[in-house]
Amino acid sequence: MGLSNLGIFHTAIGVVAIVAAIIALVRRGKIDLQQFTGKIYFYCTLVSSLTALGLSSIKGINPGHILALLIVVLISAAYYLYAKKQGNNQVRFIENFLLSFSFFLSLIPAINETFTRVPIGHPLAKGSTDPLIGKTLLLVLVLFIAGSVYQFRKQKEINKSI
Template sequence: MGLSNLGIFHTVIGIVAIISAFISLIKSGTINLGKLTGKIYFYCTLVTSLTALGLSSVKGLNPGHILALLILILVSVAYFLHVKKQGNNRSRFIENFSLTFSFFLSLIPTVNETFNRIPVGHPLANGPKDPLIGKTLFLLFILFIIGSILQFRKQKRINKTI
């Protein structure tokens, strides 16, 4: 697979982040920073995004670095809103969207790297422009849109009862 030590660390922490996000989304419909799975997602995503800045097959700034910086911004905004805007129910919409969008963005390199590396010796895809990657990311985007709408509706109901 040809991963460096930083690449292995990045991958393991990234897998933990993705699993915790899935668990949080399944359990509560959101990535809830008040719950253990949400906290694990937040911290592992921070580490994964920061380590991504040290990984590159090409010299200089690349789209992967920009994606990592965007994810860092999204989870930081969500954390700020979670901690500093506790009583502001409108902030929950932005917090929920930021975390879910960061999760979706995290899946872009995850799908690309996984499909281009696994199974070893006969990967599922031949580069980032492979149609299988495009179709998979499109499906994930549709799921992201549906999930965001459901989260918005759920938060709207919560805000009305408070």
């Protein structure tokens, strides 16, 4: 597998973030920064994205670095809306989308790295262009779109009831 200490730390924190997001999405239908799972997702995603900047098999800036920075921007914007726009339920639509989109983007390298490394010695995929990775990412995209529609509808109901 050949991970550096930073790579091991990055992976462990990233797995915690993904698990927290899945728990939040299953329990509440969204990543809610008021909840413990939402806070865990936010902080672990922040750390995981920042540590990704120190990881690269290619010299210089690569697409993974850009993705990590985009995720930092998305979760930071969502946190700003959460912290500074309390009581404004219209911005919850944007906050929900930003957190869900950051989760979706986090799954791209997670799926790629997992499928090209596991099981050790006989990985599921031969490389990032393997059809299995493409099909899995397509499924995740469909789930993201369906989840976003669900979140929008749920937030609309919440806003009407207030």
